[in-house]
Amino acid sequence: MTRRVRVVVFAxxxxxxxxxxxxxxxxxxxxxxxxxxxxxxxxxxxxxxRATANTVASVTFDQxxxxxxxxxxxxFAAVLGTSILLRREPDELARTVGEEGTEDRAGSGPTxxxxxxxxxxxxxxxxxxxxxxxxxxxxxxxxGFQGGIVLATGLHLLYIAGDYPALRRLRxxxxxxxSEAAAxxxxxxxxxxGLAVTGAFLANVLPYGTLGQLASAGTVxxxxxxxxxxxxxxxxxxxxxxxxxxxxxxxxxxxxxxGGSR
Amino acid sequence: MSVLAAVVLVLTAxxxxxxxxxxxxxxxxxVLSVFxxxxxxxxxVLQAPDVGLSQLVIGAAVLPLMVLLAIAKVRGRERR
Numbered sequence: 001m002t003r004r005v006r007v008v009v010f011a012x013x014x015x016x017x018x019x020x021x022x023x024x025x026x027x028x029x030x031x032x033x034x035x036x037x038x039x040x041x042x043x044x045x046x047x048x049x050r051a052t053a054n055t056v057a058s059v060t061f062d063q064x065x066x067x068x069x070x071x072x073x074x075x076f077a078a079v080l081g082t083s084i085l086l087r088r089e090p091d092e093l094a095r096t097v098g099e100e101g102t103e104d105r106a107g108s109g110p111t112x113x114x115x116x117x118x119x120x121x122x123x124x125x126x127x128x129x130x131x132x133x134x135x136x137x138x139x140x141x142x143x144g145f146q147g148g149i150v151l152a153t154g155l156h157l158l159y160i161a162g163d164y165p166a167l168r169r170l171r172x173x174x175x176x177x178x179s180e181a182a183a184x185x186x187x188x189x190x191x192x193x194g195l196a197v198t199g200a201f202l203a204n205v206l207p208y209g210t211l212g213q214l215a216s217a218g219t220v221x222x223x224x225x226x227x228x229x230x231x232x233x234x235x236x237x238x239x240x241x242x243x244x245x246x247x248x249x250x251x252x253x254x255x256x257x258x259g260g261s262r
Numbered sequence: 263m264s265v266l267a268a269v270v271l272v273l274t275a276x277x278x279x280x281x282x283x284x285x286x287x288x289x290x291x292x293v294l295s296v297f298x299x300x301x302x303x304x305x306x307v308l309q310a311p312d313v314g315l316s317q318l319v320i321g322a323a324v325l326p327l328m329v330l331l332a333i334a335k336v337r338g339r340e341r342r
Contacts, residue, residue: 032267056312065304133315143309156327236322242331246338 002044007237033049049054051208052217057138061223065202068223073231076184079234092249111162119161126154134228144227151228152235155161180233187226190219270304277301290330298322 001009028033047059060068130151135142160165194203201209208215265331278318284290305314 032264054312056310060328142315143312146312146315146319149316149324153319153323239324239327239331242328242335246335251339 017167025131029222037199039147040238047211050189050204050210050217051211052135052220053139054141054143057143057220058217060143061138061220062204062218065191065223067192068227069202072184072187072227075231075234076180077237079180082241084243088244092251095250096250103219116161116163119163121152121156123161127151127156130154130232132204134224135214135221136232137224138220139212139214139227143229144229147224148228148231148233149235151232152239155236155241159243164243167243171240173237173240176236176240179232183229183233183246187223190223190226194219266308267304269305270300274304275301279294287333288330291326291333294329295326298325317337 024234042059045056045062045063046052046055050058050062052062054060130147132147133142133150134144134147137147155167155170158164158170191202194205195201197203197205204218204220206222208218215221274297277293277300281293281297282289284293299316301321302314302318305311305317
């Protein structure tokens with residue numbers, strides 16, 4: 001395809017896209033108005049019937065819990081796919097962690113003392129914040145997804161601090177594989193509990209309690225916990241695959257570099 | 263639309279363009295991280311703190327880290 005043909009193809013596509021966008025936006029409601037029919041219904045259902053202070057959590061885990069289950073399994077499949085793609089090949093050499101090049105944050109030089117101190121000091125606070133965000137997902141902004149990622153990234157402060165061996169000891173991959181799978185399964189089991197008790201998958205089977213209490217919103221905190229463990233474990237595994245590839249695995253010497261093709 | 267929302271929307275457009283025009287991968291990962299921060303601000307300004315929090319941890323931290331690790335792996339291979 002010559003440059004001229006490419007430009008013509010792009011121009012046609014760009015003009016078509018622009019026309020469709022302008023057409024769509026012209027028919028949309030004006031930005032920032034106060035008319036939200038679905039929002040009004042969802043908020044009323046969350047506050048008056050379901051005792052869920054964070055109405056967003058009520059929509060994602062109670063009123064539309066099935067959608068969230070789909071999202072959870074998208075992440076599950078993505079982590080699984082990454083693990084398979086980045087697995088250790090027979091022609092790759094796993095170096096001993098501690099050896100030169102495995103601790104130095106992928107060739108970025110020795111870790112400055114301030115950064116090392118920062119990592120160690122901030123780590124426990126980040127873990128507490130992560131647990132808080134998961135546990136209060138039905139009360140305040142946040143929830144299992146956000147808190148799970150905060151927990152997972154928090155652990156990687158050890159990598160920022162230049163202590164990859166410590167991070168490795170803290171995240172035995174087998175354990176995180178099991179916890180990720182078990183948490184994903186427990187979401188489905190909570191859904192099946194709803195099916196067994198009320199006849200509807202993911203129906204809220206626990207008492208709603210009092211609005212604003214830590215123990216309220218029925219199954220929402222349990223689903224938040226399941227998602228928190230699943231997302232936290234999944235993110236740890238995902239980053240583990242990348243870190244192992246960068247720091248630990250090397251192609252065996254003596255073989256011609258194939259440039260990545262197998 | 264409030265002035266704040268307008269300002270952050272413009273920043274989002276500028277940030278997205280900056281990510282595209284930055285051609286050096288390591289620099290691009292850093293610009294992407296800053297863009298993630300701007301996008302998180304936009305979500306908070308538009309009263310979606312839940313989404314803002316997700317965007318903050320994914321867009322400003324996990325995604326740039328994955329890009330940087332991938333670049334480090336590829337460059338380590340080229341060096342030998």
